[in-house]
Amino acid sequence: MAVLEDRGHRSTAPRRAIIRFLQGKQEGFTAEEIGRELPDVGRATIFRTVKLLLKAGVICRLNLPDGAPKYSLSRVEHHHHTVCVRCGNVGEFRAATIERLMRAIGGDIPGEAVGHRIELHIICNQCLLEADSR
Amino acid sequence: MAVLEDRGHRSTAPRRAIIRFLQGKQEGFTAEEIGRELPDVGRATIFRTVKLLLKAGVICRLNLPDGAPKYSLSRVEHHHHTVCVRCGNVGEFRAATIERLMRAIGGDIPGEAVGHRIELHIICNQCLLEADSR
């Protein structure tokens, strides 16, 4: 909640509103969605705040398989995302094995490895159910 | 070369020009870059052709860490990308270990795994050199 103050930013009404809105969010969200939910907050401010939260590590950005941008709360520090190729819902997962493996691969590749990003494309349970019942 | 004809598309001058241009490309490229190189080809046609080549599997789309879109030739069927966080150049790699691991993780996660995408963020050798010499 005091993520921004901790980083030397001011606590303003729009910022509080955005953070409060995101607090409940289980699924990923788009910037446009925030705007729809908080019509009193200017568009620019939404993007500015999203950027701050990104830098603070509170949320993270990912792309759906078609490239559409989406954000999600970072519940755990280092993690990766599952994204449903049907409905676009995103989830998180961690796997220590991956981290070890990526470090090993980083050593085999020219240049210095500084990080990675992994997206697991799935069809989520709900979409599977809907497909069945059709 | 006859990728498009093989899929029932027509062989037209703009398409041939784009494919010929991409043939040489080692690094990743953007749509805008194609347009700069082939000013006689309309913008819409570039995006249309890029989309066809994507569907045909000839090229693939990826995002730089900041979300900027980029394309790269698919030299091998299933592969992943390294992207330099300094200069944005992209490379390819494969690692059978990853594929096995991702399949295992897919089994542990609710829903049906259908694919994945992995980006390894690096600082490429050239950027390392430049950083040293400064």
Add this chain to the structure above:
DNA sequence: CGAGATACCGATACTCAGTATCAATGAACC
């Protein structure tokens, strides 16, 4: 080869995510 159907073209106008600008406001700190 000639002709017709239609896939494809370029120009243009649009959408969508995100950024730049700028005058007005309101946190923070004294």
Add this chain to the structure above:
DNA sequence: GGTTCATTGATACTGAGTATCGGTATCTCG
């Protein structure tokens, strides 16, 4: 309470990609 300066919203812009549409070129078939 007053001052400073980060922040705001409005607005205009950029960059990637899509929709539309009248005109053109490719493919196919006779």
